[in-house]
Amino acid sequence: MATADILIAALFNAAVLFLVTAGLQLIFGVQRIVNLTVGSLYAFGAYFGASTFEWFAAHGGSPVLLLPVLLVAGVVAGQIGFVVERVLRTVYARDESFQLLMTFAFVLMFQDLLRYVWGAQPRILSDLPSVYGRITVGEVSIPTYNAAVIACAIVVAVALWWLIERTVLGHLVRATAENAAMADALGADTKRINMLIFVLGSTLGTVGGALVIPTTAASLEMPIALIVEAFAVVVIGGLGSIRGAFFGAVIVGLMRALSLTYFPEVEVMAIYLVVVAVLLVRPYGLFGRAWQ
Numbered sequence: 434m435a436t437a438d439i440l441i442a443a444l445f446n447a448a449v450l451f452l453v454t455a456g457l458q459l460i461f462g463v464q465r466i467v468n469l470t471v472g473s474l475y476a477f478g479a480y481f482g483a484s485t486f487e488w489f490a491a492h493g494g495s496p497v498l499l500l501p502v503l504l505v506a507g508v509v510a511g512q513i514g515f516v517v518e519r520v521l522r523t524v525y526a527r528d529e530s531f532q533l534l535m536t537f538a539f540v541l542m543f544q545d546l547l548r549y550v551w552g553a554q555p556r557i558l559s560d561l562p563s564v565y566g567r568i569t570v571g572e573v574s575i576p577t578y579n580a581a582v583i584a585c586a587i588v589v590a591v592a593l594w595w596l597i598e599r600t601v602l603g604h605l606v607r608a609t610a611e612n613a614a615m616a617d618a619l620g621a622d623t624k625r626i627n628m629l630i631f632v633l634g635s636t637l638g639t640v641g642g643a644l645v646i647p648t649t650a651a652s653l654e655m656p657i658a659l660i661v662e663a664f665a666v667v668v669i670g671g672l673g674s675i676r677g678a679f680f681g682a683v684i685v686g687l688m689r690a691l692s693l694t695y696f697p698e699v700e701v702m703a704i705y706l707v708v709v710a711v712l713l714v715r716p717y718g719l720f721g722r723a724w725q
Contacts, residue, residue: 478638
């Protein structure tokens, strides 16, 4: 595989990883919840996206609308975050162990939900991205669909930066993250902020799952496979940092592409060697900080 092909594969994987882990970082940054349901939401988005486009195509929809249909499906699927957040709200003030147990309970429930609704057989939208063709620059050729997903991730990164750093809502979100009790005392509706952030984080996860489905199969193993990479991204980038999610996703994407190309037997180990190296040099991650 040429160097350009490895880089393209790495960037596509990084784009999807960033969408998912950005949601994970948002939720942790405000609510201090290490959300184990991130992998389940990713898989739910993949299954829901596949079913939505199959329904769309069965009713005469054009394959050219694959990307917008999957985006809409991912956003719609993300609204399940309202339900999850309403339940998790009961343990916000309790010890972190209760939060972990609650989110793990959701992982198990999602696993049964996926099996009940879609069965145990993998689902895939085969060959559909080819309808968009390829973009060729010199000797480098990239599938247009992959380029569009990478562009979506970049737009989301910029939009999240603008939301957090340049809007009133962003100031309220940061105030809630720093001191929720003080923000509440000053009149901020912290319950609504918590819900908005959780649903936004969940939606990023389901959108990532929906966008990846044309290139891989939706399966019951997706949550575990995603969690392995997502938490590597979080540790490398720093817990609670959107910038860390971006750069962590790029690093993990590159390591995964390189190891799959040259040493597929040690794919996971290669990623976690980077994790160990970062922890030894900077225990809080590249862009993280100590928290209480």
